[in-house]
Amino acid sequence: MLTRAFTLLFLTLIAVPAFAQSTPTLTIYTHPSFAADWGPGPAVKDAFEKTCDCQVRYVVLSSGGDILQRLRLEGKSTQADLVLGLDTGTMENSRQTGLLGHHETDLSALDLPINWQDPVFVPYDWGYFAFVYDTEQLPNPPESLDALIAAPDDLKIIIQDPRTSTPGLGLLLWMRHVYGDQASAMWQQLKDKILTTTKSWSDGYYSLFMSGEAPLILSYSTSPAYHMAVDNTDRYQAVAFEEGHYLQVEVAALVQSSDHKELARDFLEFMLTPDFQRHIPLKNVMYPATDLGDELPEVFSHLIQPSEARYFDPKTVTDNRRQWLNEWLDAMTR
Numbered sequence: 472m473l474t475r476a477f478t479l480l481f482l483t484l485i486a487v488p489a490f491a492q493s494t495p496t497l498t499i500y501t502h503p504s505f506a507a508d509w510g511p512g513p514a515v516k517d518a519f520e521k522t523c524d525c526q527v528r529y530v531v532l533s534s535g536g537d538i539l540q541r542l543r544l545e546g547k548s549t550q551a552d553l554v555l556g557l558d559t560g561t562m563e564n565s566r567q568t569g570l571l572g573h574h575e576t577d578l579s580a581l582d583l584p585i586n587w588q589d590p591v592f593v594p595y596d597w598g599y600f601a602f603v604y605d606t607e608q609l610p611n612p613p614e615s616l617d618a619l620i621a622a623p624d625d626l627k628i629i630i631q632d633p634r635t636s637t638p639g640l641g642l643l644l645w646m647r648h649v650y651g652d653q654a655s656a657m658w659q660q661l662k663d664k665i666l667t668t669t670k671s672w673s674d675g676y677y678s679l680f681m682s683g684e685a686p687l688i689l690s691y692s693t694s695p696a697y698h699m700a701v702d703n704t705d706r707y708q709a710v711a712f713e714e715g716h717y718l719q720v721e722v723a724a725l726v727q728s729s730d731h732k733e734l735a736r737d738f739l740e741f742m743l744t745p746d747f748q749r750h751i752p753l754k755n756v757m758y759p760a761t762d763l764g765d766e767l768p769e770v771f772s773h774l775i776q777p778s779e780a781r782y783f784d785p786k787t788v789t790d791n792r793r794q795w796l797n798e799w800l801d802a803m804t805r
Contacts, residue, residue, distance in 0.1 A: 495731050496526045499723075502536050502556040504755065505605060506531045509749035514729040514735055518746040520542050525734055534671070535637060542570055547728040552735045555595070555723035558651060560640045562592050562722055563785035572727035575736055580743045582762040584718060584780040592722035595742045596757035599716035599777050600641035601692040601709040602628070608686035612647050616649055620660050621709040627666040629675040638672050638689050639721065644788065645717035654795075658802035668803075692716060697756045699770040715779025719804040721757070 506529040516527040528538045532538050535557045542549060557565050565571060573590045581587050582595055602619070604612040607625075613619040619628070632641030641738035646654045657800065666685045669675035671772070680688040698706055723742060725735045741747055746767065748759040752768050759767065 494524060495734055497523075497530050497552050497731055497734050498528045498530060498550050499553045499555050499738075500530045500532060500541060500551045501554075502534055502538065502673045503531055505529075505556055506671075508756065511747075511754040515747055516746070516751045518750075520739065522746075523734065523737060527738075529595045532556075534635070536635070538566075539565050542726070543568055546570065549726060549768050551726045551769065552729040553723055553725060553738060556720050557724065558593070558637060558721045559639065559782070560644065560719070560787050560788055562589075562724075563789040565724065566591055566785075567789070568728055572729075572732065574725055574739050576739045576743070577687040580745075580761045583720060583760065585720075585782060586604040587720070589722075593722050593739045594720045594744060595747070596751045596755055596760055597718065597719055597720040598757040599780070600638055600645055601690060601694075601712070601716055601775065601777075602681050602687050603680070603690040603694050603707055603709050604680065604688075605680070605683070605686045606706050606708055608683065612709055612710045616646070616657075617714070619664075619712075620657055622664065624663045626664055626687070628664050628669050629666055629679055629685045631672055631675060631689060632668050632670055633799060635670045636672055638691070639668070641719055642689050642718050643795055643799055644783055645781055647791075648717060648783060649714045651791040652781060655798045655802045658799055659805060662803055678760060682753060688774060691719075692777065693752075693756050693758065693771075694769045696768065696774060698757050699773065700753055700768055705773075709775050711775040711777065713778070715781050718779040720760075773789060 501512065504510050512529055520525055532541055537553050538556055539561055542551065542554060542565070571591050572747065574593050576593050577589050578587060581594060583594060587594060602612070613622050630642055633639040633643040646657060652656045667675070672690065675688055676690060679685060695708050698707045723739060725732060725739065743761055745763065748761050748763055749766050751757055751759045751770060
């Protein structure tokens with residue numbers, strides 16, 4: 472009898488870790504604004520884990536560019552099953568690594584300003600780059616890029632570095648899309664109005680703009696939604712520029728070497744459901760990638776509606792990025 476008891480105890484002890492190991496972990500490389508407590512990541516993790524016999528683990532890297540760099544360094548030995556936080560400015564470079572696989576996701580639910588049929592990248596949100604202004608400091612902001620460039624030099628703006636910041640790269644592409652080969656000359660005219668160029672969006676927005684250091688900052692057309700819904704103020708608004716606004720689409724992709732491809736594809740499909748998308752508007756402060764209908768927060772009806780979606784094909788960005796960055800650096804240092 473005693474022998475049988477010891478046998479049962481032994482079998483129980485070895486069964487517990489075996490069971491624990493049978494629950495797969497889906498590892499997602501992402502950036503801080505998604506995985507933070509105030510971001511959509513925690514709610515998305517809870518919602519997806521209710522649909523799967525799995526655990527979701529976020530590996531947080533500082534930006535979409537760092538996600539790409541980490542993936543390149545690790546190659547096929549990476550722990551990542553998915554990457555989430557790339558965008559239309561970085562996705563072609565990511566594709567060219569050869570480390571990403573086809574998603575096999577039905578994209579018919581997408582509701583974007585552009586047609587999307589990419590076999591590798593699945594969008595999960597989108598937005599427009601815009602200048603956000605403090606209505607108390609600047610009641611009559613410039614209403615076009617032309618007007619901003621021609622404004623007196625005592626109007627100070629905050630922008631982000633296009634080498635390290637997604638909005639910074641967005642402004643670089645926006646200027647290039649509007650001015651073409653004249654973009655470098657336009658940067659030279661604009662530079663005296665730039666109070667500072669920060670490494671990241673958060674460095675400029677929270678530390679400087681919200682402290683009143685400048686009345687105008689490069690951000691997103693959706694930024695005022697957070698202030699209106701969460702801070703209960705309409706003090707901070709985006710300016711609708713006559714030339715239109717540059718579009719950003721944020722995406723996720725399957726890592727080809729993943730040991731959990733089926734689970735990763737399940738997550739990509741889950742991204743386009745209301746259980747994921749409803750967390751985007753006020754937690755990622757972007758437009759959802761699908762039509763949420765009445766679930767879209769009411770404050771989004773008060774946002775600017777750009778007259779034109781400015782957009783370069785991702786391959787065009789990759790082919791010209793280094794040259795356009797060099798032109799920007801040259802203009803900023805003259």
